[in-house]
Amino acid sequence: MTIITRKDFPEYFTFGVATSSYQIEGATSADGRGPSIWDTFCREPGRISDGSSGDVACDHYHRWEEDLELISSLGVQAYRFSVAWPRVQPTGSGDINPLGLDFYERLVDGMLERGLDPYLTLYHWDLPQPLQDVGGWANRDTAYHFAEYARAVAERLGERVKSYATLNEPWCSSILSYQIGEHAPGLRNRKLALAAAHHLLLGHGEAVKVLREVVPGAAIGTVLNLNAITPATSSEQDAAAARFEDGAFNRWFLDPLLRGEYPADVWEAYGDDVPQVQPDDLETIRQPIDFLGVNYYSRSVVSADGQQQRPSDSSYTDMGWEVYPQGLSDLLLRLKADYTLPPIYITENGAAYKDTLEGSAVHDAERVAYLQTHLAEVASAVRQGVKVNGYFAWSLMDNFEWAHGYSKRFGLVYVDYGDQQRILKDSALWYRGLAGAKVPEL
Numbered sequence: 001m002t003i004i005t006r007k008d009f010p011e012y013f014t015f016g017v018a019t020s021s022y023q024i025e026g027a028t029s030a031d032g033r034g035p036s037i038w039d040t041f042c043r044e045p046g047r048i049s050d051g052s053s054g055d056v057a058c059d060h061y062h063r064w065e066e067d068l069e070l071i072s073s074l075g076v077q078a079y080r081f082s083v084a085w086p087r088v089q090p091t092g093s094g095d096i097n098p099l100g101l102d103f104y105e106r107l108v109d110g111m112l113e114r115g116l117d118p119y120l121t122l123y124h125w126d127l128p129q130p131l132q133d134v135g136g137w138a139n140r141d142t143a144y145h146f147a148e149y150a151r152a153v154a155e156r157l158g159e160r161v162k163s164y165a166t167l168n169e170p171w172c173s174s175i176l177s178y179q180i181g182e183h184a185p186g187l188r189n190r191k192l193a194l195a196a197a198h199h200l201l202l203g204h205g206e207a208v209k210v211l212r213e214v215v216p217g218a219a220i221g222t223v224l225n226l227n228a229i230t231p232a233t234s235s236e237q238d239a240a241a242a243r244f245e246d247g248a249f250n251r252w253f254l255d256p257l258l259r260g261e262y263p264a265d266v267w268e269a270y271g272d273d274v275p276q277v278q279p280d281d282l283e284t285i286r287q288p289i290d291f292l293g294v295n296y297y298s299r300s301v302v303s304a305d306g307q308q309q310r311p312s313d314s315s316y317t318d319m320g321w322e323v324y325p326q327g328l329s330d331l332l333l334r335l336k337a338d339y340t341l342p343p344i345y346i347t348e349n350g351a352a353y354k355d356t357l358e359g360s361a362v363h364d365a366e367r368v369a370y371l372q373t374h375l376a377e378v379a380s381a382v383r384q385g386v387k388v389n390g391y392f393a394w395s396l397m398d399n400f401e402w403a404h405g406y407s408k409r410f411g412l413v414y415v416d417y418g419d420q421q422r423i424l425k426d427s428a429l430w431y432r433g434l435a436g437a438k439v440p441e442l
């Protein structure tokens, strides 16, 4: 296995850890927070595999200082977190809740006091429920409400926040949520899903306009989950299926954002389900961004019969995702070849494994290997000329893993949900050795 060290990365490279509001904060009714679609979804029987919710999660809302100390102890330079829209604007429009903004102001100032760069995500899936009551992202108005929410956050936090990402993984917020139904609001309607995807992209564009006005000195971008996609065999049918999957999963978001157009082949295939696009929408969506966040976990091996293939010579994480580090460099080189790109951050990469607590240790060798091999691919892509400015491990700590509840652990830090103890896993110790290493004299 390639052993990587700090000198495999450029001097400017940022190492960080990432979380999201609904997955770690808990305190879902504290200080004026309104209900989100995930509060609703978790109460619907059968939606969450262990019947849990984010009501308590990692109790980060109350333990935020301890957690900032924990992040700082990992030697990272940056912390990627998200703001809960329902804390800031409980109904999703109209009145702003100052107590909600107070929490994030405390958090950001706490980061700065510890020398941590705040990387803020405005939307990591916790849509205020009142907006869903009138259609959610399938309703075009939500895009405009999102921009006003972005204004409220940026006006309070300003340029103390180094980096503002508008969305996290719009594919998940639309297709996984409105078509596949695995995530909140749990609908199964492709037309609504494609409308939601369009309005998420439109909301991104409207928010970029607002952020350019309010925080002109901050870096502004967005975050996509992207896969490397491989045909199962060399047959033309499988190659065509892989091309379509790439169009529907990757390009459906990359092309509007970076080229101002939807992929024509996929658009054609969607027929009457395609979204209603107003004349200026794509110009709004394609506004220049200062970075593109890429969340990479695995690759897709696609066959014409639609079956997800599981190559037998690969290993798999506890999510059943293939461990395929080369897919990350393949993806980055493909992005460089096919698009005019802003700098990239790997805003999420990590793995769930069945962790066991042994005294006060967790020997998560598989996760260490996963991180090492994927970071080696990032270093390789950088050597090949891809402008990658940083890497955020998913996740700082075990947390609420959406439809899997607390049954899947992605953290570098183990969370004992019984007493909320945080325990560094071997992967945290390993990551500290890399992220916290002195930058080599050039």
Ligand SMILES: N=[N+]=NCCCCNC(=O)[C@@H]1[C@H]2[C@H](O)[C@@H](O)[C@H](O)[C@@H](CO)[C@@H]12
Pocket: 020, 023, 168, 169, 172, 176, 182, 225, 295, 297, 348, 394, 401, 402, 410
């Ligand atoms: N069917 N199906 N799905 C295939 C694609 C699912 C992709 N899921 C992600 O990327 C989510 C991202 C999220 O930001 C974070 O909040 C999640 O905790 C991690 C781990 O799950 C990843």
